[in-house]
Amino acid sequence: MPYDSAFLLRAYRTMKTIRIFEERCIKEFEAGNVPGFVHASNGQESVAVASCISLSDTDIIGSTHRGHGHSIAKGCDVIGMMKEIMGKSTGLCKGKGGSMHIADFDKGMIGANAIVGGGQPLCNGAALASKTLGTKDIAMSFGGDGSANQGTVLESLNFAVVLKLPHIFMFENNGYGEGTGANYALGCDSLADRNRAFGMPSEFVDGTDFFATYEVCQRAIAHARNGDGPYAIEAETVRFDGHFIGDPQLYRGKDEIKLAKKNRDCIKIFRDRVLKEGWLTAEEMDAIDVEVIALIETAVKEGLAAPNPDPETDLMADVYCSY
Template structure:
């Protein structure tokens, strides 16, 4: 993949760059280990990994506050970590343990933490869009200057509820960002076949909002675009849409045979579209950070993931009486 350096935009200090690297590296290590644990049988149900898309979640959430909201997809671990959700609580949740963020009741596709503004991963394709429109309406009504971000895949971009959500956000001029992560496949169906216009951002723009396409493997490009969109939303400028072109290193789910992909495709993508490799190469070339600092983060992240696994495996499952709690909100 031929890249050009991101044009002038936000400037980052060393602390911010190391924070970005730590977040991306944590997501990658977390997902790698989740895949391994799933294959061992320690994780129930299905799980969908975010590996290769780390730059998007990281860049988006670095522009947000805890008081801002995000809505996720079935592939939500990366979004959760980037928004600040506790890694140990997440892993316990995915394993169905009582110490999980949702007491083991949500699992991989429904992990959530409202204290961090994470409205939840969502097993309903395109399901986060109306939730984030609601969060945006709340922010506008209460005058909080809050922003909500709906993460949507290329498959989810075709859902009718997403179209309705974009239209309503424009009509009401809500502070919502529709963040499309185009990884090339909606389950096993190629983007080029399923999206008639072949242009998700162009289609979103037709609803009457600013929309653009960016290289989703370039943290700096995503951050720059999101920064503009978020600032516009906070200042009352209404919704925006961004289509980040990316890929996924794994299948739709762990265990997916991926017969719809060409031979050698994933290996080539790992060589040419690894967002973490691109980030590291750039910051080292710019002498923004040292290799030693990055290696220290690697060691700390690996230790954190190991601790998280050990604690989650040792944690108890929810007691039977917990079955009827947290089902309905009581006002």
């Protein structure tokens, strides 16, 4: 067997945790328990997990507004995340970050970013620090197809090549930059080809296939960690929900989401593969499902019971400047 059972069970558990977490976040948002916006990553779990599963806590990732999955895949505490998303003072960022700004430096998660294309320059900085200090740590930035045309991202790609930085650029192409189709907005047939033009290795992968994505990421990680510079990956994936929860999605075709859930669900594809190969049993994965549901239920209960920030003591705490 090319993968040991502990690895496969960990991968499945993490993907399932992301899925159930996102589904519950949607439910709690609709119930009025989550302030602000929620951008769910249902359907994109395999990219997050395949990318992060072999990274250490000292490797750095930078995420996007759709960052819950990346945070969980990098090891952020699920209960602390739920509290943060609910704006509670005991959340990972003391309730000041919310859904789009989760960060945990102890886990190498330098932050989700509501600015499209905002994470890639930050990860260049982390990669430059690693190279300068000789730590052998790497940085991995996540961005959607919608970020790929941002000037900050194009500059980051070039900068990483010029300085030979240990930075992996992961582009999750879910077909839409908000409501604009990637086939219209990118202006090219292959984002992987365009990234290669900057002078770095670049690959395309089916992001609904955990195993294919994991193998590509392993090549990229080895390349960056060995001091050979940056690497780019275009992972074609699918977004089951709208750009944000409440998005009417009038830009999507009839039955598009229904067909995607039927044919392109990365968790279903993973289960089918490991069962077919005899690597895991349905009973093992079903048991994980039960445990994950219980964990998320606990997270919600603790989140709802957690205290709100105190405006008098918390408003100006942990800020850089006071006016």
